[in-house]
Amino acid sequence: MAKKVALLQGNDACAQGAVYAGCTFFGGYPITPSTEVAEVLSGELPKVGGKFIQMEDEIAAMASVIGASLTGAKALTATSGPGVSLKQELIGYACIAETPCVIINVMRGGPSTGMPTGPGQSDVMQAKWGTHGDHAAIALVPASCQEIYEETIRAFNLAEKYRMPVQVLYDEIVGHMRERVEFAEPGELEVIDREAPSVSPEEYKPYDDTKGQIPPLASYGSGYKFHVTGLNKAADGFPTTKAELVDAEERRQIDKVDDNVADIEKFETYMTEDAEVIIWAYGSTSRSARYAVNDLRKEGIKAGLFRPITLWPFPEKQTAELAKQAKAIIVPELNLGQMVIEVERVAKGDCKVAAIGRVDGEPINPGQIAGKVKEVL
Amino acid sequence: MAERYEIRFSGAGGQGLITAGIILAEAATIIEGKHAVQSQSYGPEARGGASKSEVIISDGPIDYPKATVVDACLAMTQEAADKYANGIKEGGLLLLDEDFVQRTPEGNFKVLRLPIMRLAKEDIGREIVANVVALGAMIALTDAVSREAGEKAVLAKVPEAFKELNQKAFSLGFDKGKEAMN
Structure with missing residues (x-):
């Protein structure tokens, strides 16, 4: 069908x-x-x-x-x-x-x-x-x-x-x-539902991480009663100021992402294999960048595109590798320099990093990107 | 890289030119299976005054979604012609409503005139279908999609009671467009 x-x-x-x-x-x-x-x-x-x-x-x-x-x-x-x-x-x-x-x-x-x-x-x-x-x-x-x-x-x-x-x-x-x-057919794309608790309501603790980094979340109205707060809390959900519990809680909710970057990251590369200049672009700006890469390649300039689809957590590994390979990374974005700061941090001076910022309500067009590439190379 | 074909519809807000762009994009991508991107002027810019809708059609994926060099442009009013009949490529096409645009924008492109509003009002009997007359003419003039795909997309868009009216409007626009080419 x-x-x-x-x-x-x-x-x-x-x-x-x-x-x-x-x-x-x-x-x-x-x-x-x-x-x-x-x-x-x-x-x-x-x-x-x-x-x-x-x-x-x-x-x-x-x-x-x-x-x-x-x-x-x-x-x-x-x-x-x-x-x-x-x-x-x-x-x-x-x-x-x-x-x-x-x-x-x-x-x-x-x-x-x-x-x-x-x-x-x-x-x-x-x-x-x-x-x-x-x-x-x-x-x-x-x-x-x-x-x-x-x-x-x-x-x-x-x-x-x-x-x-x-x-x-x-x-x-x-x-x-x-x-x-x-449109995807039912079952064609993965749909993940949250893990339900495996213990009884009496035994349930909403932040108990003894069985894993991400404790199962019960649903209100299903017989499980638990406390939810913005305060630092112990495994049972009630507030605590105990140093070791606060520290463990803070770290766990950051580590659950940091330890699973490989599962969360997503990006696309276009003509980066031999690229001397990388355009690092996301969202609509990446479409202008891809157009610019095609134009630059016609002129013999080895340009490539790195396009993060997951922006946070930041694609550190990929960006660092590209910084080692390329002479320059250009970061066009519809702001006056935000993700370029992260790119510079990760590039650690291994290549030139240059920004293109635009905030007049118009898109960054392919010509602007190609112009910057020629200026930087 | 696949070639891009860029069409711009412009006129007064409320003339249905955004709808004309959407129908053209549907004809290109849903019916003919090509790639298409439709965008439009939005917000205060589009209220009253001049409004525009752009469609880019290609056999391959479309990266930059805005117009670069416009292959064909329609302007239904003087204000739209003044504001949006620009960026048309050399040898491109500009179609003007002959009753509503007196001052012709200058450029190295072909200018054609059709009384689009008058055709809708007098020949079809409803000004409201001027956008479909214009769409028929633009398709005839550009071959951006086939006549059949254009007609099918128009009919898929309108309620049953208005199908005949819109079919007539599309056919009239298409025929007048073909005549204007000769």
Whole structure:
């Protein structure tokens, strides 16, 4: 049977991916350029027995997502930079309470209200460091409508598997453009559900890591009663200030990502084998970069593209290897220099690292990238 | 690398040119199995005033999703012609609504005129299908997709009660487009 295909907006593809992943709860507050995610899910979720709630603001929306997740639902919110700023306190709460959830950030410029209808990539550091305190972060950066569909599914899988918030970031350009999307058949793509406790309600401790790094999470309403707090806590979920317990808890929720980078990382390389200059680009900017690589190759310049699909945890190993191989790495991004700082850190001076920043609401075009490559070489 | 074919539809907000772009992209990718990307002006820019929709069609994957050099452009109003009839490649095509665009944008491309709004209003009887008349004409002029694929995509998009109206509009636009070429 022929696969179901449709011409879909990136935001629509995101909503369809969420449904495929088994999402049954959306709590949100509309904001350009993400609103279509909410709009589509308000139609789709009731069809699968799910709930759609427009909350009174972004903060409450994030709180509703955490609450829904604790009842066992796969829960989602979608917003843009200003909304993510408001959600930060509760994103930290989801980190320390180890509550799976997915946050879609369709990026526009900033700070503050910025230019709501223009694209931006200036929330990439926020995705890692937006909430206070030490914490792990997983952020995915799809670059096409098909990839938004698939990465939204993967975001739910990672959230459920690692019991933590996962952010999906794409900019207004991919959020609003339309491309062909092939829908996966049921069972075709992996869908991960969270691990249920193997002990009785009486024996259950929500943060007991004696059997593994990621303790199973019980659902409220299933007979398991447990305490959830933003305070540092012991295995039973109740607050503690015991140094060794606090230390162990803090480290475990970071190690669960650091120790599993191989499972979480995802990237694409294009013509990097013999490349003397690497364009390190993500999201819509990577599409300009690929165009530039093709143009540069026609002129005999050995250019290649490294495109992270998982942005956090940062692709340290791959970036370090490319820095040893290439004369230069160019990092174009729709901000004034964010991921380039990480690339410089990891390159450790092994090659030149140069940035292209743009914040006028227009995309970085292939000519700009090719021009920078020639300037640097 | 596969060749890109870039088409821009522009006019006044509300004339349905974003829909025309979506239908063309559906004809190209869902019906003909090519690659296509559709994008549009968005937000305050698109309200009232001039609005645009761009479609890039290729046999291979499309990387840069915005227009680079436009192969064919439609402008339904003077404001749209002034604002968006640029970046058209040498030897490319610009189709203008002959009643609504008086000042012709300058450039090294072929300029054709059709009374698109008037055709919709007088020949079909409904101004609202001007976008489908325009789509038919652009497909005839560019061969971006086949006539059949274009018609099929139009019919898939409209409710049953409006199928005949839109089919007529598409055919009229296509025929007028072919005539204008000669």
